[in-house]
Amino acid sequence: MAWGVRACTPRHCARLRDLVREWVTLEPGPEPERELPSEEALCRELLEGQPPPVVLVAVGPPPGEALGGFAVASWGFSTWRGPDLRLGELWVPPPLRGQGIEELLLRKVAQVAVAGGGSQLRVEAPGPWTPPLPPPPGVTDLARAEGWRPVTFGGAAMARLGGTHPPGGAP
Template sequence: MSGMIIRPATVSDVPAMHQFIRDLAEYEREPEAVVATAEDLARSLFGAQPALFAHVAEVDGQVVGMAVWFLTYSTWEGRHGIWLEDLYVDPDVRGQGIGGTLLRTLAAIAVERGYRRVEWSVLDWNEPAIRAYEAVGAVPMDGWHTRRLTGEALRRAATSARA
């Protein structure tokens, strides 16, 4: 897309990014799940020791997409990787290659820094995203399933660790 810029996020991008996170949650049918505030996001991205990173896509001076990511580590590879937490493109500009460009930007960062992987989750019903990911060469991790501890189960597990 002509006129598109991919760049590291800045503090001034946080309001748009926070709205994208809310929009993504709506799209993924969990709008009530977003409890993070714009201040939480700013602190995580730009605090004293940030462990969260982001790039945004800008067209004609307007932020239209984002990739929010953090580092992982593979003991098998002996190297870091990137976990793509959120990839979002404004629906008004989807289909113009912005998401793929954001994803390829993360791939370039990984290669440049010697990281071995870029990984993420995608909902099984999100066919447009799956097609876009396949277009850049991503493959599913057959046999692997994401697990999560949260809420009361997380508290019980933490309590039993101290016992």
């Protein structure tokens, strides 16, 4: 099955809420501080928030266009680096892992960061390179806690991840 990644739209909200519910049920972590929002509230929070987060979904081919995972990122700002995109959530259901969906989502987030003029992509969610594999070249490991690997992709590493060339740089 060929997967693609696109921006979340209202038609994805019901399945996205199901994926979030599945994630909360399957993955270890702290108890949610609130009940999951309704489909309508989740859609409003994700698609109409101010500033709106970047919400991407992995979509299977027609006719069903199944959702195979999601990524949620938000724009931040560093006074000495400028705007950055911060990936806070990236999740793919266990039966679909190992098909490259995680990498597709991460690469698309990097493309959004490059296109938006981001100075770096900060990854604060589990990445497709879980231990014991080391992070890819050009990635700075910020900390290790609770099995999460926060890292930052800067400049050329971010452009390479997104499949684009760094500004003014060689391919």
